[in-house]
Amino acid sequence: MMDSESDAGTVVPGEVPLSAAGAGAAGDVGAGAGDQGNVNQKNSDQPVQKVLVQEVSAARILGLALPALGVLIITPLFLLLDTAVVGRYGGKVLLAALATGTTLYAQVTTQLTFLSYGTTIRSSHQYGAGDTRGAISEGVQATWMAVVVGAVLTLIMWVGAPQFTLWLSQDPTVAQLATQWLRITSFAIPLVLIDMAGNGWLRGIQNTRLPLVFTLSGLVPGAILIPVLVLRLGIVGSAWATLVGTAITATLFLGALVRARTVHGGDWRPNPIMMKQQIVLGRDLILRSLAFQVAFMSAAAVAGRIGPQALAAHQILLQLWNFLTLVLDSLAIAAQTLIGAAVGAGSVMAAKQVGQRILAYSTGFALVLAAVFGAGFAVIPRIFTTDAATLAALSGPWWQLVAMILIGGVVFALDGVLLGAADASYLRNITICAVIGGFLPGVAVAWWWHTGLVGVWWGLLGFIMIRLVAVVYRFYSMKWVANGIHTGEGSDG
Numbered sequence: 363m364m365d366s367e368s369d370a371g372t373v374v375p376g377e378v379p380l381s382a383a384g385a386g387a388a389g390d391v392g393a394g395a396g397d398q399g400n401v402n403q404k405n406s407d408q409p410v411q412k413v414l415v416q417e418v419s420a421a422r423i424l425g426l427a428l429p430a431l432g433v434l435i436i437t438p439l440f441l442l443l444d445t446a447v448v449g450r451y452g453g454k455v456l457l458a459a460l461a462t463g464t465t466l467y468a469q470v471t472t473q474l475t476f477l478s479y480g481t482t483i484r485s486s487h488q489y490g491a492g493d494t495r496g497a498i499s500e501g502v503q504a505t506w507m508a509v510v511v512g513a514v515l516t517l518i519m520w521v522g523a524p525q526f527t528l529w530l531s532q533d534p535t536v537a538q539l540a541t542q543w544l545r546i547t548s549f550a551i552p553l554v555l556i557d558m559a560g561n562g563w564l565r566g567i568q569n570t571r572l573p574l575v576f577t578l579s580g581l582v583p584g585a586i587l588i589p590v591l592v593l594r595l596g597i598v599g600s601a602w603a604t605l606v607g608t609a610i611t612a613t614l615f616l617g618a619l620v621r622a623r624t625v626h627g628g629d630w631r632p633n634p635i636m637m638k639q640q641i642v643l644g645r646d647l648i649l650r651s652l653a654f655q656v657a658f659m660s661a662a663a664v665a666g667r668i669g670p671q672a673l674a675a676h677q678i679l680l681q682l683w684n685f686l687t688l689v690l691d692s693l694a695i696a697a698q699t700l701i702g703a704a705v706g707a708g709s710v711m712a713a714k715q716v717g718q719r720i721l722a723y724s725t726g727f728a729l730v731l732a733a734v735f736g737a738g739f740a741v742i743p744r745i746f747t748t749d750a751a752t753l754a755a756l757s758g759p760w761w762q763l764v765a766m767i768l769i770g771g772v773v774f775a776l777d778g779v780l781l782g783a784a785d786a787s788y789l790r791n792i793t794i795c796a797v798i799g800g801f802l803p804g805v806a807v808a809w810w811w812h813t814g815l816v817g818v819w820w821g822l823l824g825f826i827m828i829r830l831v832a833v834v835y836r837f838y839s840m841k842w843v844a845n846g847i848h849t850g851e852g853s854d855g
Contacts (some may be wrong), residue, residue: 423696426700427570430565430692434688434691440581444588445457459597471551473651474644477508478562480644483784490703500625503633503636516549523540545602554612557612583606587599587606612664654793660802661801661822676818677761686767691778694775702784704716713783728772772834792832796839799828
């Protein structure tokens with residue numbers, strides 16, 4: 363995976379503990395003292411020292427996972443505040459317009475998360491091989507893609523906003539307000555993609571602290587602006603607050619990239635070969651993401667046809683699951699980063715040991731979460747509703763949610779492990795198979811045989827069970843790490 367501008371000349375294997383190698387990266391992206399000699403290499407004739415994994419402690423994993431969790435939950439909290447302010451200020455019409463605009467805005471950004479996760483994979487491989495310049499190069503190319511793709515999407519959303527919003531809302535008044543919001547926030551699309559690329563390469567060099575700092579630095583001022591601007595400008599104020607917050611964060615990520623490039627050297631020009639490799643990896647991640655959306659959108663559609671109480675109960679369960687997946691996904695990000703470094707270093711044993719350690723921690727954490735939700739079955743639902751019919755609808759699938767939490771501890775950890783080894787095509791295949799072979803049949807049975815919301819959640823449980831079997835098999839087969847080290851890109855599953 364070495365690119366033409368990397369400083370990978372003669373590889374000199376060196377046993378550097380990952381915790382020590384990441385110490386400098388965890389601080390700033392400049393010339394950190396803790397990067398064990400590989401951060402200051404600027405010339406192609408200098409030797410590169412591979413970063414091998416000797417010991418990964420719980421503190422090291424949490425040091426990567428907790429800042430990543432912060433980044434994952436800050437944006438949903440920002441959106442909740444935005445929704446609350448707009449809802450209180452303008453009532454249902456402005457809230458409907460915001461819902462219309464944010465739905466369209468999210469669709470064109472969430473499908474491009476490969477700029478984050480895919481860049482982490484490739485950047486961590488370079489970093490593990492001792493090629494910090496190459497790791498930063500992945501960030502440069504991902505940022506170029508973010509700018510180009512983001513500019514195209516901005517143009518499409520700005521021009522098509524009136525038609526898109528009317529199609530979604532079926533209400534001219536709502537569509538007109540949503541168009542105003544979307545035409546402003548469309549300029550934030552490339553900025554969001556720059557943020558994703560920045561998260562990707564910084565995670566790849568085992569720095570999850572700076573993304574948290576940058577995200578807070580942007581969204582906190584944006585959150586402060588929401589009530590001020592909404593009260594003065596209406597829904598347009600919400601759009602400007604979003605744009606300002608996103609612009610601050612993107613500027614900070616770009617500044618970090620410039621500083622890293624200045625320290626480590628390298629070319630700023632677009633590299634079509636690297637971009638093509640990133641797009642191939644991104645294709646698998648996009649298809650996997652679409653499979654997830656098919657599953658959960660189908661579940662919501664069936665729950666809505668069962669009745670309003672079932673839909674309300676499903677919404678509560680789904681939001682709880684979404685929050686819990688963010689928590690578990692933070693450990694998966696740590697796994698992805700550490701495994702990527704081990705694969706980049708060419709160490710099968712180190713990758714396996716790191717995978718086993720993270721699997722144990724994630725499973726133990728999921729056990730605690732499952733126990734909490736099991737013990738709180740009579741209390742937690744009442745935080746969200748006091749309606750007796752909705753509570754009754756919650757009582758059945760609640761235990762399926764508990765089971766999914768426990769299983770999710772294994773699935774999410776191994777998802778991160780396999781992604782770290784660039785085994786994205788295998789994850790794509792099993793996710794699609796899980797939707798077709800587990801979820802869709804379960805939901806169809808719920809609809810045809812009137813098994814209610816319990817049947818819908820049996821489909822979701824079947825979906826995650828198939829993924830469990832597939833990722834456990836793949837992990838213990840060791841094909842993921844062997845292919846990742848051999849090809850640099852993972853196998854096609």
